[in-house]
Amino acid sequence: MTTPAVATEGDPEPRSTFFLYILLIAFAGWQCQSSPASPTHPHLIVKDTIPAGIADTSHSNNGKRKIYLTFDDGPNKGTRNVLALVKAENVPVSFFIVGEHTKMSDWQKTVWDSLQTASGILLCNHSYTHALHNKYSKFYQNPDTVVKDIRQAETELQLKNHIVRAPGRNCWRIGALSYTDIKKSKPAIDSLQASGFTLMGWDLEWHFNPDTLALIHTADEMLQQIDSVFRRGFTQQKGHLVLLAHDQVFQRKEDLAQLKILLEGLKRNSKYELLLANQYPGIGVDSLVLRKR
């Protein structure tokens, strides 16, 4: 049984985001030629504009730039490879799981078992049905449907935190940090927050070709891009970068080899520290409070 293809997170609705991006390129003098890949949402310029209540921890502790590696949509055909590699490389990674994918086939159940028993990783919520199987507009128009779907995933997967990545949407609700990429989704995302969930979007995506599932950018290009995003302050919180990747991309050995290069490059760079999603500033507080249910 095959795993249904899951659309990329940045699916085709965000036209307003695109135009805002163009405007900001003009204002910020963004030099596309000097950068092999654009940040997923380069309009998220929050340098010096960190929301009230969110501490700027970029210079705290060891002063390192914090990177949160996140993989969406598993368990699917790439998950086993990603898990084996991150265990071998001993890097912290957060997997955002789709509830239905844990029980669609025997092999997916087996992969889910492996994820649950693995150490050094974090399992988070990526909904139960992946937005009614990628019907994003329909899904987000009904906040009750969204909350029910996310709750079902949390309950059935017995997740130990309340960190959610909204399917197909780059939305953030972490304490005072609030961002919604597509405004029509705002009531649903607000309902999730009111129900006690913490929403984590992403600062940079490792894009892939949706037809071939092949990576678009090499690991070296992504390493350059990560450095560029940090330097330009294109992250939701200064000094903290959430990278989005997708398990299904890493079925082929050549793409998996690129992931290995990326992980080793990040580990080798003494400016970086790799952390789990629940170590992102503000998440711990959100995760500990009793949910309003």
Ligand SMILES: [Zn+2]
């Ligand atoms: Zn997804």
